[in-house]
Amino acid sequence: MIEFRDVTKVYGSNDTHALENVNIKIEDGEFVFIVGSSGAGKSTFLKLIMHEEKPTSGEVIVNGYASTKMKKRQVPYYRRTMGIVFQDFRIIPKMSVYDNVAFAMRVIGTKEKEIRKRVPYILQLVGLSQKARSMPNELSGGEQQRVSLARALVNNPDLIIADEPTGNVDPEMSHEIVELLTKINNSGTTVVMVTHEHDLVRTFQRRVIVIQKGKVVSDTPDPTFAKFKTKETKKENDMFYFEQNVKNENLTEVFEDLEESDALNTDGIASLAEEETEGTVDLNELAQGGEQ
Numbered sequence: 001m002i003e004f005r006d007v008t009k010v011y012g013s014n015d016t017h018a019l020e021n022v023n024i025k026i027e028d029g030e031f032v033f034i035v036g037s038s039g040a041g042k043s044t045f046l047k048l049i050m051h052e053e054k055p056t057s058g059e060v061i062v063n064g065y066a067s068t069k070m071k072k073r074q075v076p077y078y079r080r081t082m083g084i085v086f087q088d089f090r091i092i093p094k095m096s097v098y099d100n101v102a103f104a105m106r107v108i109g110t111k112e113k114e115i116r117k118r119v120p121y122i123l124q125l126v127g128l129s130q131k132a133r134s135m136p137n138e139l140s141g142g143e144q145q146r147v148s149l150a151r152a153l154v155n156n157p158d159l160i161i162a163d164e165p166t167g168n169v170d171p172e173m174s175h176e177i178v179e180l181l182t183k184i185n186n187s188g189t190t191v192v193m194v195t196h197e198h199d200l201v202r203t204f205q206r207r208v209i210v211i212q213k214g215k216v217v218s219d220t221p222d223p224t225f226a227k228f229k230t231k232e233t234k235k236e237n238d239m240f241y242f243e244q245n246v247k248n249e250n251l252t253e254v255f256e257d258l259e260e261s262d263a264l265n266t267d268g269i270a271s272l273a274e275e276e277t278e279g280t281v282d283l284n285e286l287a288q289g290g291e292q
């Protein structure tokens with residue numbers, strides 16, 4: 001679980017209040033979109049989760065690790081529990097697709113035998129089996145982002161943090177990437193994704209947290225609330241205007257309702273695996289560590 005307890009983040013260099021008094025809970029197995037205009041504080045929100053930045057006041061607790069108590073030497077171990085995907089891919093140009101993904105396993109000391117089993121499986125999962133030997137400069141933007149996603153997934157994280165993962169790919173590929181994230185989420189992995197793309201938020205109806213000027217101005221835990229007032233995207237900020245804003249409702253109650261209605265599908269691996277009778281994705285195996 002991710003919990004922000006009255007978190008304020010002020011960047012000392014320019015006294016910018018990037019986040020102010022944020023209180024948020026994200027339960028295990030959720031898929032959450034974080035939206036808001038440029039400079040609103042979205043990346044800061046993710047950096048606090050990753051422990052790349054520390055709160056100025058308040059506390060961020062992720063899977064039992066509290067920001068106020070975490071020791072520097074614990075941070076690398078803590079980050080291993082999450083897979084991180086960035087807008088600019090951040091793959092290593094001099095390594096092949098295979099080695100880029102294998103690298104994430106090598107740095108944590110995984111045995112080569114296991115790497116040789118796991119990497120082809122993950123490349124198959126993201127549809128890049130045919131590109132294993134390619135170098136990054138031989139790939140399209142969408143393919144590079146899928147390498148980045150494969151690298152984020154290969155160590156079987158509990159949590160995927162994605163900072164505008166579709167920012168540099170075309171709309172069709174954006175859709176495919178979020179679809180892939182949805183499947184990963186259905187196997188139990190929590191996904192927190194920052195996006196500017198209204199169409200994705202409209203299409204994949206999930207919890208939407210809106211941050212504006214450092215404050216959470218809207219939170220729609222039930223995806224059915226994430227309906228926009230207008231059918232068309234008319235203005236830059238139209239995702240701020242929902243038909244219903246449940247920000248002030250008791251979120252605990254909402255979550256209880258969600259659990260009862262099975263909307264938080266944390267136990268969906270078996271049913272998903274049954275659905276995947278064709279194609280390359282077998283999330284049952286992913287959840288079990290990629291044994292084939």
Ligand SMILES: Nc1ncnc2c1ncn2[C@@H]1O[C@H](COP(=O)(O)OP(=O)(O)OP(=O)(O)O)[C@@H](O)[C@H]1O
Pocket residue numbers: 011012013014016017018036037038039040041042043044045
């Ligand atoms: N390291 C930093 N030092 C000083 N100010 C910073 C730093 N990082 C971010 N800020 C400021 O904090 C505010 C929030 O930035 P943040 O990057 O979290 O916004 P964002 O919502 O992710 O924006 P964008 O959509 O443009 O990426 C901005 O005013 C930004 O200029």
